[in-house]
Amino acid sequence: MVEVKVPATSANIGPGFDCLGLAVKKYNRFVVEEIEEGLVFEGCEEEFKNEENLIYVSMKKCFDKLNYTPTGLSIKIEGDIPVSRGLGSSAACVVGGILAANGLTGGTLSEEEVLNLAAEMEGHPDNITPALYGGITVSVTEEDRTIYNKINIKEDFKLCALIPDFKLSTDRARAVLPKTIDYKQGVYNIGRVALMISALSSGNLELLKIACKDKLHEDYRAQLIENFYDIKDKCSEFNALSVFLSGAGPAIMVMLRKDDTSFSNNIKKYLDTLRNRWEVLELDIDNEGSQVTIL
Incomplete structure (x- = not known):
């Protein structure tokens, strides 16, 4: 066994x-x-x-x-x-x-x-x-x-998953992606992946807000997730270090400072005003x- x-x-x-x-x-x-x-x-x-x-x-x-x-x-x-x-x-x-x-x-x-x-x-x-x-x-x-x-990361942050009550299959989330990308989009993402790894390794968490930006998949998948951009904006308003789609979605992952004690309550109050129900779950690596x- x-x-x-x-x-x-x-x-x-x-x-x-x-x-x-x-x-x-x-x-x-x-x-x-x-x-x-x-x-x-x-x-x-x-x-x-x-x-x-x-x-x-x-x-x-x-x-x-x-x-x-x-x-x-x-x-x-x-x-x-x-x-x-x-x-x-x-x-x-x-x-x-x-x-x-x-x-x-x-x-x-x-x-x-x-x-x-x-x-x-x-x-x-x-x-x-x-x-x-x-x-x-x-x-x-x-x-x-x-x-x-x-x-090798400096763990000065924690994670918060925003998990909706609706599902999104990976197949459907991949179906909305383009077959080809623009050269500038590729360069955009390469730079941000490098910045992401550098920021996580050095502990320079202020860089994460820029490093987590994407041109390859999030904008295409956002159309499948109601209120996606509104939620991202609210997360930034509530001092999130970074906000990104978790995998193919529909969950949204947020990076927070370890000592952040207000984000979860604030985002939960906002999410409760939306049509879909969202679970707010703080997580560690x-x-x-x-x-x-x-x-």
């Missing part, structure tokens, strides 16, 4: 489209056991209790790579990461499934093999690497390999990443 704990993640961090990501202290837990026969789920909605379940699909991908066929599986899910909100719920399932399957078979896959298999399944590594390793990561794909590095326990 194997237990896997995977943190929620927030990808892009503004300009770092498909390459920057961070892990936060909000988790999904999976307890997986090989049984005599069948496929048994516990802790998820009825519609996901089948072979299309992403956790099972990820486990099977790992089993196939190892030429292993389990007699049957029991999969228990304790999910605290909201689905289709831009907080890495699919990455958590992919990472959790692969790590669970690898654990059941004795940890045969190397760390690099786990990373590459998970990134291949997810399609891009920005959520995968922080889910696996924690912290804030930069990751790229090079000749079918995922190359990543954790950023998770620096540990996924944890595997053999029970």
Whole structure:
């Protein structure tokens, strides 16, 4: 029996489209056991209790790579990461499934093999690497390999997730993106990614407000999120260090100073005036990443 704990993640961090990501202290837990026969789920909605379940699909991908066929599986899910909100719920399932399957078979896959298999399944590594390793990561794909590095950050800030009551699928959020970008937009984002990494490393937090700006995805996805710009403006008014769309959205992530005690109350009062309901959740960076326990 194997237990896997995977943190929620927030990808892009503004300009770092498909390459920057961070892990936060909000988790999904999976307890997986090989049984005599069948496929048994516990802790998820009825519609996901089948072979299309992403956790099972990820486990099977790992089993196939190892030429292993389990007699049957029991999969228990304790999910605290909201689905289709831009907080890495699919990455958590992919990472959790692969790590669970690898654990059941004795940890045969190397760390690099786990990373590459998970990134291949997810399609891009920005959520995968922080889910696996924690912290804030930069990751790229090079000749079918995922190359990543954790950023050494000065943690003088905390995060606040604004999570709406409506979902937004990654497929839909990607469908609104353009097929090509203007040269100036590329230069704009490259500069801000560099500034973002520099600001996080040095602790010069005043730069984050400029560094988090984006020209590649947020403006296109904003049309899918009611009141997006109004919320961003209010966050800035309430002294946020930076505000950006979390992954593909619709959640919005805010960076705050550690000693900020007023932002959450102020933004909650504003969000309560809107048509949709929004949860305001302060979070810290998770620096540990996924944890595997053999029970």
